[in-house]
Amino acid sequence: MNRINTLFSIRYPIIQAGMIWASGWRLASAVSNAGGLGLIGSGSMYPHVLKEHIKKCKQATDKPFGVNVPLLYPDIDKLMDIILEEKVPIVFTSAGNPKTWTPTLKAAGIKVVHVVSSSLFAEKSEAAGVDAIVAEGFEAGGHNGREETTSMVLIPAVAARVKIPVIAAGGIGSGRAMLAAFALGAEGVQVGSRFVATPEASSHINFKNAVVDAQEGDTMLSMKKLTPVRLIKNHFFDVVKAAEDSGADAAALKEILGRARAKTGMFEGNLSEGELEIGQVSALIHDIKPAAEIVSDIWEEFEAVRKQLTTY
Template sequence: MTTICEMLGIEYPIFQGAMARIATADIASAVSNAGGLGIIASGGMTADQLRAEIQKCKSLTKKPFAVNLMLMMKNCPELVDVVIEEGVKVVTTGAGTPKPFMPKFKEAGVKVIPVVASVKHAQKMEALGADAIVAEGTEAGGHVGETTTMCLVPQVVSAVNIPVLGAGGVGDGRGVVAMYSMGAQGIQVGTLFLSAEECPVPATFKQAVLDADDTATVVTGRRNGAPVRSIKNKMLAKFQELENNNASRDELEELSLGSLSKAVYEGDVENGSVMAGQITGMVNDIRPAREIIESLFKDAEEILGSLKITY
């Protein structure tokens, strides 16, 4: 089987998570320049905005980078056309099936790597012609499934014949080793990159991540079938209260409307949505993306070299 690094022409087997409204050309180019796969999150963008971000990323790096497509978006066909026209050769996908676009992607030589939260979906994506899979456990930040990474990754690896990357729960080299021990060929990391110097979020957002501990996150939206993991705050406490009292979808949407923008653009970490994973307690400082990546794999190699199983 071709390794993910060989397939994509990257140095380190690490994808930067496609964090909505955060994963712009700034962080994507930094990750790609450091040897990983930077990813531009197109969620919420117009076709013109995505084209501008792609062109900016091209100006900042000559290395491979990807675009993430949220397939439920109404303008997804336009975004697909932009990706192909701009010559982007890798897409990751979520929130739907890439089936309608696979012929276009294949014809253009675009590698398609869906993010999935179950074995069933992984198998469906392989059958459609996906080139690799990101198996994301519920420990991750943002939109999540139900199955933990430790349970999900080995089952997906056993169920498909294409490369699998593990996501959710990687905070240091130990997490990298764990992913490889379960059969993954690499990792996708989001929360760690929130603390990257190049991550374009306000200082208050980064500080909220640095201040968070192992119990700082909560999943809301499970009752409505749209679970999201974020750092606890005043807005989420109210959201949970409404959920527990069986509030209507309209009431919940009224409270949370624009909450991601409040956190990402305004730095309001009490009334905004600070999406982050359960490894927040392992994020303790702000570093360049290159240092984050290099330390992850250096530590992983040292841990692997010293690992001994005794009975």
Template structure:
């Protein structure tokens, strides 16, 4: 498949892996790149020494393109731009901040830049900043969100109609059927986050993966809509149900408590497990390559069945 996204990024399949904090590192990201998609290394953990080491590992694990996400809300030091440039990275996604801040510097260094946006206003500002493309993120996806969430079905065509740069759809994308829907809305690529959590190569604890496999589409919660701080979508647990009902008196970030225990220790009550609504559509753990193969095959089948 060829789209402006695959052509820009030099990838075979128009699938980008979400930049999940602590998780989007070489073990998972190299598998994504080797399967023909775009693996992304995260910076939202703030552990830049570890990120540098992960980029080195990526070059040993894949000869395919990969990128880095600059999560501005979590990495506020402007030296992050020079850091990414020095690593020889050619593709950057920027998120959780103003695209005016880093886009010009990154593009002046010859990098391709996509910015993550939750609404039309953000998309127009990113285009004004000079980005090469947009990742348009619906509120059904997992992770940190704009409190005024808009679904992918509404947001993607709204943005596509207003901009000329390629759009990548994020939120609710899990297979060929949902990718076909995103393309029908005008997207030229998709992001997979929660589906990648359940990939065989994903380093998170099996308890989290099994919770996703057991989940219904209603088994996530949208938290902190009233602030302060960002809103987010997470797996429903006793902890997140309490936050949903009572709020987070100590601030939403205090509720994360021990992220490592959640992600890699399997204690889902030790913090917050960021998860999208598509958890309700995932029923198996598979290698990334198999996920992508099935996605592309099912995409073709869905498109072929559409009435003409």
């Protein structure tokens, strides 16, 4: 047991990321039932949809679960009202100022974790009163930091600057990677891309297959002038890259992005015109398997490699 196990009352310090168009109640409850911490990804949900997912998750598991809230999305106040009303025990916030909502959530008895991409923001998050930090490296999928700091550098940098527990994210999809993160100072890991390739993820099967088929170099950080995001290279990515190479500003990139681009790709399965958010670790994902098996596989490999290394 470590501080992350104790903080969340979970068996394994393995957190499933709250990814848009992937992390609904089925995935979150499956991970929580397997001994990890499942998160519902509210970034792709209207308030009434989030409420439905929370209620169904409560019915599907008696274990702790949480909600991830990207603070850059609209209707945050309405999402938070639902979270408070439904007495969600754990909230992970990202892409915004943790000072905005942490006091309100903590006053309601909710455990709060904030996702950061630099040690500076980790310190600010600790000062805001969060219970733990997710240090998310450049390898991660979805919205990312402009600094392009890799997990190998970010995790120890953050661990050295804060006293609260650090959860490592970015490039982690196996027990070996989890052990490496612990060696760097983390007490838990947040796993995203590996859980996309599960039957329980709400993503379209076309997207899941694209993740399984991805090779090294098939993803790249894009749209740094707007909101940095790691994408699988496809036709939409090529259009964005051409615009960026020609000097397009944030307004032009926003026009290219349009509306519902992520939904088009990840939820509706349009692999050409959709935004396909996934991490570099997709190159190491070769199959679609149940979430409970992934939790078990990660933990068993973590323990096996840890014991193996003690013989050196």
